[in-house]
Amino acid sequence: MPFSQSDLMASQHPADRDIMQPGLAAYPPQAQWDDWTEFESRGWPNRVERRYALVPTSCFNCESACGLLAYVDRETETIRKFEGNPLHPGSRGRNCAKGPATLNQIQDPDRILYPLRRNGARGSGQWERVSWDAALDDMAARIRTALVEGRKQEIMYHVGRPGEDGYTNRVLQAWGVDGHNSHTNICSAGARAGYAFWMGIDRPSPDYAHARVILLVSAHLESGHYFNPHAQRILEGKRRGAKLIVMDPRLSNTATHADYWLPTHPGTEPAVFLAIAHVLISENRFNRDFVRRWVNWQDFLNARYPDDDVTFDRFVQRLTETYAPYSPEFAEAEAGIPAETIREIARVIAGAGTALAAHNWRAAAAGNLHGWTVARCLFFLNVLTGSVSTKGGTTPNKYNKFVPKPHTSPPAPDHWNELSWPREFPLAHYEMSFLLPHFLREGRGKLAMYFTRVYNPVWTNPDGFSWIEALQNEQQVECHAALTPVWSETAWYADYVLPVGLGSERHDLHSYETHSSQWVGFRQPVLRAYRQRIGKEVHDTRDVNPGEVWEENELWIELSWRIDPDGSLGIRKHFESPYRPGEKITIDEYYQWIFEQSVPGLPEAAQQQGLSPLEYMRRVGAFEVARDIYETHETEVRDARGAKADGEIATDADGKAVGVRIDGVVRQGFPTPSRKLEFYSKTLEDWGWSDLAIPAYARSHVATAELDGTRNEFCLIPTFRLPVLIHTRSANAKWLNEIAHANPLWMSLRDAQRVGVATGDLVRVNTSIGYYVLRVWVTEGIRPGVVACSHHMGRWRTTENEGMSRWASAKVTLERNGSRWLMRKDHEVEPFASSDADSQRVWWHGTGVHQNLTFPVQPDPISGAHAWHQKVSLEQGRPDDREGDISVDTDKSHAVYKEWMARTHPAPGPGGLRRPEWLDRPLRPTAEAFRIGS
Ligand code: SF4
Numbered sequence: 001m002p003f004s005q006s007d008l009m010a011s012q013h014p015a016d017r018d019i020m021q022p023g024l025a026a027y028p029p030q031a032q033w034d035d036w037t038e039f040e041s042r043g044w045p046n047r048v049e050r051r052y053a054l055v056p057t058s059c060f061n062c063e064s065a066c067g068l069l070a071y072v073d074r075e076t077e078t079i080r081k082f083e084g085n086p087l088h089p090g091s092r093g094r095n096c097a098k099g100p101a102t103l104n105q106i107q108d109p110d111r112i113l114y115p116l117r118r119n120g121a122r123g124s125g126q127w128e129r130v131s132w133d134a135a136l137d138d139m140a141a142r143i144r145t146a147l148v149e150g151r152k153q154e155i156m157y158h159v160g161r162p163g164e165d166g167y168t169n170r171v172l173q174a175w176g177v178d179g180h181n182s183h184t185n186i187c188s189a190g191a192r193a194g195y196a197f198w199m200g201i202d203r204p205s206p207d208y209a210h211a212r213v214i215l216l217v218s219a220h221l222e223s224g225h226y227f228n229p230h231a232q233r234i235l236e237g238k239r240r241g242a243k244l245i246v247m248d249p250r251l252s253n254t255a256t257h258a259d260y261w262l263p264t265h266p267g268t269e270p271a272v273f274l275a276i277a278h279v280l281i282s283e284n285r286f287n288r289d290f291v292r293r294w295v296n297w298q299d300f301l302n303a304r305y306p307d308d309d310v311t312f313d314r315f316v317q318r319l320t321e322t323y324a325p326y327s328p329e330f331a332e333a334e335a336g337i338p339a340e341t342i343r344e345i346a347r348v349i350a351g352a353g354t355a356l357a358a359h360n361w362r363a364a365a366a367g368n369l370h371g372w373t374v375a376r377c378l379f380f381l382n383v384l385t386g387s388v389s390t391k392g393g394t395t396p397n398k399y400n401k402f403v404p405k406p407h408t409s410p411p412a413p414d415h416w417n418e419l420s421w422p423r424e425f426p427l428a429h430y431e432m433s434f435l436l437p438h439f440l441r442e443g444r445g446k447l448a449m450y451f452t453r454v455y456n457p458v459w460t461n462p463d464g465f466s467w468i469e470a471l472q473n474e475q476q477v478e479c480h481a482a483l484t485p486v487w488s489e490t491a492w493y494a495d496y497v498l499p500v501g502l503g504s505e506r507h508d509l510h511s512y513e514t515h516s517s518q519w520v521g522f523r524q525p526v527l528r529a530y531r532q533r534i535g536k537e538v539h540d541t542r543d544v545n546p547g548e549v550w551e552e553n554e555l556w557i558e559l560s561w562r563i564d565p566d567g568s569l570g571i572r573k574h575f576e577s578p579y580r581p582g583e584k585i586t587i588d589e590y591y592q593w594i595f596e597q598s599v600p601g602l603p604e605a606a607q608q609q610g611l612s613p614l615e616y617m618r619r620v621g622a623f624e625v626a627r628d629i630y631e632t633h634e635t636e637v638r639d640a641r642g643a644k645a646d647g648e649i650a651t652d653a654d655g656k657a658v659g660v661r662i663d664g665v666v667r668q669g670f671p672t673p674s675r676k677l678e679f680y681s682k683t684l685e686d687w688g689w690s691d692l693a694i695p696a697y698a699r700s701h702v703a704t705a706e707l708d709g710t711r712n713e714f715c716l717i718p719t720f721r722l723p724v725l726i727h728t729r730s731a732n733a734k735w736l737n738e739i740a741h742a743n744p745l746w747m748s749l750r751d752a753q754r755v756g757v758a759t760g761d762l763v764r765v766n767t768s769i770g771y772y773v774l775r776v777w778v779t780e781g782i783r784p785g786v787v788a789c790s791h792h793m794g795r796w797r798t799t800e801n802e803g804m805s806r807w808a809s810a811k812v813t814l815e816r817n818g819s820r821w822l823m824r825k826d827h828e829v830e831p832f833a834s835s836d837a838d839s840q841r842v843w844w845h846g847t848g849v850h851q852n853l854t855f856p857v858q859p860d861p862i863s864g865a866h867a868w869h870q871k872v873s874l875e876q877g878r879p880d881d882r883e884g885d886i887s888v889d890t891d892k893s894h895a896v897y898k899e900w901m902a903r904t905h906p907a908p909g910p911g912g913l914r915r916p917e918w919l920d921r922p923l924r925p926t927a928e929a930f931r932i933g934s
Contacts, residue, residue: 140563156419184430270374303680637659712754
């Protein structure tokens, strides 16, 4: 029995109903999703009826994975449009512009429809069509040979947008390889590290809707983390009276909605947070009881003041002394925010009580040397206010996420891949992915089989020319398969280009910390689900996708089966059906098992609707497992061992820590060594970072003191994006490119006058490895002394009709002379002939500039995050400069790489470890692999 509109309203959180009702009135009730009639827009002025089946799936255009509802034309069996899925607990029927633009992507005339194999030099643009069978057989043979010959570290899967929770990691685990590589270190590694050192969990989940104060670093309302689900809840919180504080050197859309906009000089954010902490502590406005119970203050006193009495009062005394130097006046001198404003904000935050929702993800944490301290110092305010895991506060994300288990869990890899986890970065949060070309150049290893998957390092990463050099080197990278739904600058240098599905053409499971709940979302191939709904058989997802576009779920099953056809490597058993022993699992069986066995409450909910759990997910698209999840750390642990005194760790029968005793009761706590929130990090102390073992401020590489104004030196912020663009895939969405197709350099009037430029003029931006040329936009929406240029622009291709979407890319000429690279645009976007009549109507020309090519790698020595902000010098465009010109010397970029590597404190650490055992890793290897020499 399908849902009715009243069921839908009943399924919402009571507090949401008033907010949901106006929006949802426009949605078809779920009872009519099999047969929904609308008037044909193209039929106007006649009232031509068109009948649709509505099929849920999830957007794949950013990490939020909002629910989408595909409108399948019942007559033509094609998708006509995408709207929001009102039954999705995270997005609640709302989407940003990129969700509906999925339609552009699936209909894009420039998309790749068939597997391709290169038949010329890498990057020459010579391709031939190849069958999936031939491609899979070749890749399987290479992988099998590497496994059999003990070269497991030569197999690497490098992912950009995962869009799923664990499916591919399980595949790699089944192969027994430590081969997961990600984009995280050019994205969120800094923020993750800052949170992980506090609580052992590397993401925050702010409860914006119930907050009294919302404190944001970055542009959450226009492009932030979990963009749409968070943005709608920030506005909900504001509507309920929350104060909004935004820290951003740029006047983002979010800042325009703020009660307080703090345009700090980049990298000084921690100084402001510590000054706020100073006020909270010195005015005794912090939550003493929470700090007493949940902070590891005893460890701090024991380590730093061994002669002190270990009492909480003594700790408060030492805390006050420690943060006395971080006065608002100190922060004003560093950050340029008036001391009185900082005091006022500190009092506003104190007034939030335990309802302070704060968030930092990329932004400053991804911009600076020591960027991770932004999150570390920001969360200090949550700790001081006791707003950790409270209603309206900030919860460790793990508690707002639910990842169901599949039918088998392969064992952990038994080795350590030093190409991804080099010894120089023992505390890195995720793989040192963006240094790969330099590691290969230094001869640290090679790759027998390299997958890039929805990942475009040539364009997305810093130092893209070094990536091209690495990808063109067949000794360093023997075989490169690009799994991608669209052409990209990286796919151009692959051996195989394998077309994988977009958001409506693939299966994925995901769960994200959008609010104080746990939910599971189900991305599915829409036309497959539709055909199954009307009783038609589908063999695999290629039957319904355009051309031979495949979904990765099925692809990985098939590839794994071919690597181990007889089961002798122990791989095949993980891809056998749980219902038909010894036979290959189907994708329906994979999800059937999970939904039947692994998602609490789903079978019962499905039964109430007269559906199987799989049918329920195919028809509804998401399931909420739990809601209103707060204070998980307070959960009482019964039957634990040890913990005879307060502060002692309790264990289970296997000796695994399960809790800590607080005021006589064993409570679950946090997954840190102390099971408490670690104000004092013994880990940082033991691994050589004593100065940063407690929340502290360390100057960034772009601090004002580093900039010489007389040479027109500025801090460049390249970390923001325009709300309608995404990384690699928005180039294929014509609507999005029509809206946004320029990334000028933001400059204040004062600075523009100093450099002698005005809006529209060309300016040359010099970095430490080269330069780029673009136009100026003079605005008061940027802090003087700082310039900014959005990323996700500057797409390019080297041939007229292939290699990148023509909606968004410029045709360029690339020249290489040894380590010197030059790029110049031959022409911008032009109208083009295609199956889409709109391609002849293209009126815009701009493509922006690919600034990331001119950035060297700048790895933070602790978190491993790339410090995106650049120290640049500006000059007026020279007479022969053209917009989009780029010049880079990759020898210089390798020299800068070495300078940053010299800042590291390599492993081994205590006990001969490569990495502290308690710090997590995606695809964690065995405990033995953590030891050097094992
Ligand atoms: S925020 Fe926009 S791009 Fe991201 S998942 Fe939602 S609809 Fe898609």
